[in-house]
Amino acid sequence: xxxxxxxxxxxxxxxxxxxxxxxxxxxxxxxxxxxxxxxxxxxxxxxxxxxxxxxxxxxxxxxxxxxxxxxxxxxxxxxxxxxxxxxxxxxxxxxxxxxxxxxxxxxxxxxxxxxxxxxxxxxxxxxxxxxxxxxxxxxxxxxxxxxxxxxxxxxxxxxxxxxxxxxxxxxxxxxxxxxxxxxxxxxxxxxxxxxxxxxxxxxxxxxxxxxxxxxxxxxxxxxxxxxxxxxxxxxxxxxxxxxxxxxxxxxxxxxxxxxxxxxxxxxxxxxxxxxxxxxxxxxxxxxxxxxxxxxxxxxxxxxxxxxxxxxxxxxxxxxxxxxxxxxxxxxxxxxxxxxxxxxxxxxxxxxxxxxxxxxxxxxxxxxxxxxxxxx
Ligand code: SDX
Numbered sequence: 001x002x003x004x005x006x007x008x009x010x011x012x013x014x015x016x017x018x019x020x021x022x023x024x025x026x027x028x029x030x031x032x033x034x035x036x037x038x039x040x041x042x043x044x045x046x047x048x049x050x051x052x053x054x055x056x057x058x059x060x061x062x063x064x065x066x067x068x069x070x071x072x073x074x075x076x077x078x079x080x081x082x083x084x085x086x087x088x089x090x091x092x093x094x095x096x097x098x099x100x101x102x103x104x105x106x107x108x109x110x111x112x113x114x115x116x117x118x119x120x121x122x123x124x125x126x127x128x129x130x131x132x133x134x135x136x137x138x139x140x141x142x143x144x145x146x147x148x149x150x151x152x153x154x155x156x157x158x159x160x161x162x163x164x165x166x167x168x169x170x171x172x173x174x175x176x177x178x179x180x181x182x183x184x185x186x187x188x189x190x191x192x193x194x195x196x197x198x199x200x201x202x203x204x205x206x207x208x209x210x211x212x213x214x215x216x217x218x219x220x221x222x223x224x225x226x227x228x229x230x231x232x233x234x235x236x237x238x239x240x241x242x243x244x245x246x247x248x249x250x251x252x253x254x255x256x257x258x259x260x261x262x263x264x265x266x267x268x269x270x271x272x273x274x275x276x277x278x279x280x281x282x283x284x285x286x287x288x289x290x291x292x293x294x295x296x297x298x299x300x301x302x303x304x305x306x307x308x309x310x311x312x313x314x315x316x317x318x319x320x321x322x323x324x325x326x327x328x329x330x331x332x333x334x335x336x337x338x339x340x341x342x343x344x345x346x347x348x349x350x351x352x353x354x355x356x357x358x359x360x361x362x363x364x365x366x367x368x369x370x371x372x373x374x375x
Pocket of ligand 1 (some may be wrong): 189190192256
């Protein structure tokens with residue numbers, strides 16, 4: 001029997017599982033490589049933050065220009081990959097996160113660097129994945145909508161092109177900016193479940209596409225990235241402002257989890273939630289009608305959660321209302337989370353490979369005492 005002392009907190013709560021110089025998640029701040037999230041959201045673009053996470057420093061103007069050009073060049077995916085996405089997207093039980101997971105795994109076969117874990121090859125793969133994931137998402141939505149494939153637009157920035165490929169409509173500058181900030185907010189969050197999944201896979205010296213495939217599967221879960229979709233579905237289930245109080249009373253009675261609220265680490269609120277809520281609410285105020293209705297319902301839900309349960313929203317709650325106001329299909333909310341978090345995942349895979357040690361914790365055995373098979 002193991003003599004190790006069992007990790008009492010379930011889910012490794014509060015356990016520091018390793019060092020990382022990528023991100024610090026604290027009660028008082030969220031920092032990406034030394035830059036505070038509110039500073040990045042207000043003053044950087046997603047392409048700049050992606051470079052910061054993947055390369056390790058703020059890009060010079062020349063570095064940023066080259067990085068953007070490389071991402072634009074890598075956006076296209078081969079025809080046969082489009083066929084695979086189409087086949088998956090038409091599948092009966094398909095969920096967009098499964099289609100995305102399959103698309104990433106399929107593309108691995110055609111990446112000449114796939115089996116190469118060197119820093120140079122992994123940075124090339126990270127940029128290809130960052131560039132191609134929006135194309136997989138866009139093509140998937142085109143199939144769902146029964147429209148021809150909307151091909152990447154070389155003139156558009158990363159966030160604008162992501163919106164354009166899903167909807168076929170060129171977004172306004174305001175719409176593209178909101179998505180750009182949401183991608184910055186979602187990009188990285190230290191050892192969250194999907195990132196830690198990617199590091200466990202990287203720790204066996206497996207390849208980056210395999211790490212990302214596992215991370216996508218982890219992020220899909222409603223307790224993790226899938227919460228942004230579930231948060232919007234919850235508001236749609238409530239339906240009207242008048243229904244909120246009765247719905248919440250019933251939810252508390254039945255101990256129902258309110259999606260988009262609570263956090264394993266943040267106990268005084270998620271630093272990202274207020275930033276996105278403010279942007280989304282301003283857009284909804286401008287639009288009025290349906291977009292504004294969901295923010296009014298959401299704010300009443302939030303007020304009840306905070307006053308009656310002292311549980312605050314995480315970034316997924318404002319994300320649901322904001323993406324809905326932008327007309328983004330609900331099932332694409334978590335895939336868009338992937339389009340952002342691919343930067344954090346790849347940064348962690350590269351960090352793990354740079355100074356690797358197999359990640360292999362112990363379990364505390366609670367099964368039957370030693371016994372004989374033949375009695
Ligand atoms: C993300 O880790 C990261 O960094 C993740 C993330 C990232 O950027 O990578 O931030 C992204 O995943 C955000 C979280 C998205 N998930 C949700 O919104 C799902 C709803 N939230 C909960 O399931 C919950 O808050 C978790 C899973 C997020 C955290 O759960 P914990 O730390 O395991 O806490 P818990 O479930 O043990 O809750 C403690 C208490 C419980 O009450 P009691 O049973 O002790 O009476 O708080 C209650 C819970 O019931 N509670 C909630 C609640 N969250 C906690 N009650 C109702 N609704 C909720 N949302």
